[in-house]
Amino acid sequence: MIRIFKIALRNLMRYRRRTLLTSMLITLGLLMVILFSGLAGSFKEMMIGQITDSNLAQMQIHKKGYVASIDTSPLNLTINQKCYKTLEKVLKENPDVEAYAPRIKLSAMLSNFKETTNIRLNAIDPEKEIKVCPNVSERMKFSGSQVPDILLKPGEIIIPEKLAAGMKIKIGDSVVLVANNKDGSVNGLNFTVAGIIESILGPQGKEGYMHIKDAESLLRMENPEVIEIALRIKKFDKLNYVYTELKSALAEFKNTKGKAAFEIHTWEKLSPFSNIATMIEIMTVSMKIIMIAIVLISILNVMMMSVYERVREIGTMSAIGTAPGKIMGLFLAEGLSLGLISTLAGNIIGIFGIYILNIYKIQFAFGRMDDLLLSPTISFSELVWVSAIVLMVSVFASLQPAYKASKMEPVDALGHV
Amino acid sequence: MALVQIDNVSKIYQTGEVQVKALQDVTLSIDEASFVTFVGPSGSGKTTMLNLIGCLDKPTKGKVFIGKEQVDTFDRRRRATFRGSTLGFIFQAFNLFQVLTTYENVEYPLVMIKNESVSKRKEMVLKVLESVGMLNQKDKFPDQLSGGQKQRVAVARALVTQPKLVLADEPTANLDKKSAVNVIRLMRNMRDEFNTTFIFSTHDPGVMKEAEVIHTLEDGRLV
Numbered sequence: 001m002i003r004i005f006k007i008a009l010r011n012l013m014r015y016r017r018r019t020l021l022t023s024m025l026i027t028l029g030l031l032m033v034i035l036f037s038g039l040a041g042s043f044k045e046m047m048i049g050q051i052t053d054s055n056l057a058q059m060q061i062h063k064k065g066y067v068a069s070i071d072t073s074p075l076n077l078t079i080n081q082k083c084y085k086t087l088e089k090v091l092k093e094n095p096d097v098e099a100y101a102p103r104i105k106l107s108a109m110l111s112n113f114k115e116t117t118n119i120r121l122n123a124i125d126p127e128k129e130i131k132v133c134p135n136v137s138e139r140m141k142f143s144g145s146q147v148p149d150i151l152l153k154p155g156e157i158i159i160p161e162k163l164a165a166g167m168k169i170k171i172g173d174s175v176v177l178v179a180n181n182k183d184g185s186v187n188g189l190n191f192t193v194a195g196i197i198e199s200i201l202g203p204q205g206k207e208g209y210m211h212i213k214d215a216e217s218l219l220r221m222e223n224p225e226v227i228e229i230a231l232r233i234k235k236f237d238k239l240n241y242v243y244t245e246l247k248s249a250l251a252e253f254k255n256t257k258g259k260a261a262f263e264i265h266t267w268e269k270l271s272p273f274s275n276i277a278t279m280i281e282i283m284t285v286s287m288k289i290i291m292i293a294i295v296l297i298s299i300l301n302v303m304m305m306s307v308y309e310r311v312r313e314i315g316t317m318s319a320i321g322t323a324p325g326k327i328m329g330l331f332l333a334e335g336l337s338l339g340l341i342s343t344l345a346g347n348i349i350g351i352f353g354i355y356i357l358n359i360y361k362i363q364f365a366f367g368r369m370d371d372l373l374l375s376p377t378i379s380f381s382e383l384v385w386v387s388a389i390v391l392m393v394s395v396f397a398s399l400q401p402a403y404k405a406s407k408m409e410p411v412d413a414l415g416h417v
Numbered sequence: 418m419a420l421v422q423i424d425n426v427s428k429i430y431q432t433g434e435v436q437v438k439a440l441q442d443v444t445l446s447i448d449e450a451s452f453v454t455f456v457g458p459s460g461s462g463k464t465t466m467l468n469l470i471g472c473l474d475k476p477t478k479g480k481v482f483i484g485k486e487q488v489d490t491f492d493r494r495r496r497a498t499f500r501g502s503t504l505g506f507i508f509q510a511f512n513l514f515q516v517l518t519t520y521e522n523v524e525y526p527l528v529m530i531k532n533e534s535v536s537k538r539k540e541m542v543l544k545v546l547e548s549v550g551m552l553n554q555k556d557k558f559p560d561q562l563s564g565g566q567k568q569r570v571a572v573a574r575a576l577v578t579q580p581k582l583v584l585a586d587e588p589t590a591n592l593d594k595k596s597a598v599n600v601i602r603l604m605r606n607m608r609d610e611f612n613t614t615f616i617f618s619t620h621d622p623g624v625m626k627e628a629e630v631i632h633t634l635e636d637g638r639l640v
Contacts, residue, residue: 312510316512319471320530322530323501323530410473411473414512
């Protein structure tokens with residue numbers, strides 16, 4: 001076997017320029033895939049992290065039908081205290097759930113005593129929310145440079161930056177919130193602006209924050225109710241597994257009509273970025289397909305030429321008794337060696353390229369988010385997978401020429417001019 | 418005792434609608450350890466005869482025996498195995514592998530066909546290289562050798578597996594007269610040393626007289 005590869009390598013070196021050009025082409029294809037996968041993958045992970053860790057959470061549980069009518073912020077689809085306790089039990093029993101937090105989502109009128117506008121609010125339990133969305137405070141500006149120990153106290157509100165700029169509201173100002181409860185009666189409360197929050201991509205990206213106790217008062221809830229339970233799991237790569245487990249656990253709870261009482265969604269169902277993430281994955285796959293085409297065509301071309309140029313040599317091998325399988329093996333080894341050399345070069349240059357990109361981080365803006373820094377990374381498994389594709393395609397591309405060589409009749413091949 | 422037996426063999430090539438009778442009803446036998454040449458003008462059937470004896474081709478009619486084996490009935494794979502185990506080949510254009518050194522060229526059949534151990538291979542290769550006088554050139558590549566040296570390496574490669582029969586189609590055609598005679602004498606010496614049967618073709622009178630048995634072919638018939 002070693003001898004076969006030794007002969008294969010020497011045959012590759014026999015046509016140095018051709019081997020070098022083909023190898024460079026494959027290396028370039030592999031390099032493009034590694035860099036694109038690294039950049040696109042990091043962009044996707046960063047954006048998902050931004051969305052789930054600072055705003056949306058990884059999963060959300062609602063009363064059945066809430067997400068379908070989310071635009072109207074319905075207040076009649078609430079989870080009462082009894083149901084909340086039951087759901088808490090389900091979540092606590094699941095070992096993959098790291099944290100959960102209750103939320104009330106509402107629309108209200110915000111007034112600075114001069115102007116009034118509508119605002120969507122996310123009423124949270126700050127201590128629990130920070131465990132579900134650990135980066136939520138990164139989007140917030142407070143009076144000091146430090147994030148306060150408690151994100152939000154009762155009587156405080158954090159308002160979106162665009163709204164604050166439009167209404168000239170500053171931190172420390174007093175504002176009034178007026179909201180309708182689910183029965184239609186109106187209530188108003190005074191709040192102090194504790195912070196200002198940057199917008200983020202997605203349906204909940206332009207919401208302000210208030211304390212859940214204040215929301216209960218504003219909405220005149222006699223008994224505590226929640227609209228949403230936000231979830232964080234221990235390992236993000238188990239998202240779909242945990243989702244399936246929780247979905248089947250929740251399916252056991254029925255409403256009075258005998259239908260499912262609750263619904264659970266992953267971030268993918270809640271954020272439009274999931275479509276962009278899918279597009280990124282499609283583009284990554286497209287890059288891989290282009291790379292496969294490059295490898296396939298270049299190795300097929302080289303091996304075809306190699307066979308046509310060495311007909312007499314193949315005839316000699318065959319005449320002196322080399323088995324057809326070994327002749328085939330020689331040419332397959334040649335294609336595989338070419339793929340292997342190119343894969344090694346592509347991986348080394350690709351990893352170096354990723355390293356360089358990490359030194360000179362790429363700064364970019366996405367939607368209303370500025371100053372995002374991209375730190376591309378590529379996993380070892382991704383490198384192994386891409387390398388394996390190149391090697392498999394190299395062998396596949398060599399199959400036809402190698403088969404042709406092994407099937408040559410020695411008497412015809414020796415007489416070839 | 419006959420090593421090669423050819424019974425009433427004909428070989429016809431079909432090229433479009435034209436039939437070329439390369440060999441017609443040839444019967445002959447060749448003894449073990451003999452030094453035989455086929456002579457005749459171009460197109461007389463010398464190469465076809467060697468191809469049939471060398472299991473590179475099959476006759477249209479008749480039987481070819483090598484030892485006790487009727488080789489014309491062999492399928493492609495069996496013919497390849499038989500060639501590797503029983504026959505050696507020397508070619509007009511030397512046909513050495515350009516990427517292999519002298520040593521590796523001679524070693525090739527032992528690695529790719531015989532699967533001999535490393536130590537055994539080394540012993541066999543060095544012995545045969547010494548016999549053909551190429552031991553001091555063992556690390557050179559074919560393009561660093563003269564025509565006569567290349568053919569010596571080809572002789573060594575043909576003999577290294579200790580075949581019963583070595584076939585050489587015009588082995589001296591690409592050599593000058595002196596080298597040609599030297600190669601033929603080397604082949605005869607090898608026959609004496611290894612007790613191997615040599616069959617070669619030539620149309621060079623200087624080479625012909627070195628042979629012990631001469632078969633003349635004309636228009637595909639033995640004369």
